[in-house]
Each structure stands twice: as structure tokens, then as C-alpha cells.
Amino acid sequence: xxxxxxxxxxxxxxxxxxxxxxxxxxxxxxxxxxxxxxxxxxxxxxxxxxxxxxxxxxxxxxxxxxxxxxxxxxxxxxxxxxxxxxxxx
Numbered sequence: 001x002x003x004x005x006x007x008x009x010x011x012x013x014x015x016x017x018x019x020x021x022x023x024x025x026x027x028x029x030x031x032x033x034x035x036x037x038x039x040x041x042x043x044x045x046x047x048x049x050x051x052x053x054x055x056x057x058x059x060x061x062x063x064x065x066x067x068x069x070x071x072x073x074x075x076x077x078x079x080x081x082x083x084x085x086x087x088x089x
Contacts, residue, residue, distance in 0.1 A: 049067075
């Protein structure tokens with residue numbers, strides 16, 4: 001899966017299929033407990049979560065991703081209108 005880490009910098013990650021498959025499974029079936037992603041500094045946790053958010057958006061899920069250390073708060077929302085169209089920010 002590819003992820004744009006910065007403007008014009010696209011990185012392809014390998015061996016994420018199993019973990020992303022689990023995220024998709026959680027989205028479809030739900031999970032009773034929070035899911036914790038952990039590992040040493042620099043192992044790719046943030047990149048993985050960004051990939052998971054992008055994948056879920058591509059699958060049609062509404063995703064709210066907030067990285068507490070980012071200085072810029074970004075939000076995305078989508079509202080379905082009564083006519084079936086959607087508004088996106």
C-alpha cells in the first residue's frame with residue numbers, strides 16, 4: 001500500500017496486508033474493546049494508522065484521525081444529504 005507522507009513524497013509499504021486486513025475485519029464486524037497499536041519509536045505506528053484510515057475511507061467508512069502530536073489539526077467529514085449526494089470537507 002502506498003501512503004503520501006508529505007507533499008510529493010509517496011512511500012510504498014510492504015507486509016502490511018495482514019494488519020490492514022484485521023483493521024477491515026474490525027470495521028465490518030466491530031470490536032468490543034479498544035485496539036492498541038504499540039511498538040518502539042520509529043517502527044511505523046503512525047504510518048500504519050494513516051494507512052488504515054486511508055483504507056477505511058476508500059472502503060466508504062467515515063474516519064476521524066487525530067494525531068495528538070500534530071501541530072495542525074486536520075479534520076475530514078462527510079455528510080450524506082437526503083438526495084443521496086455527499087458533502088466533504
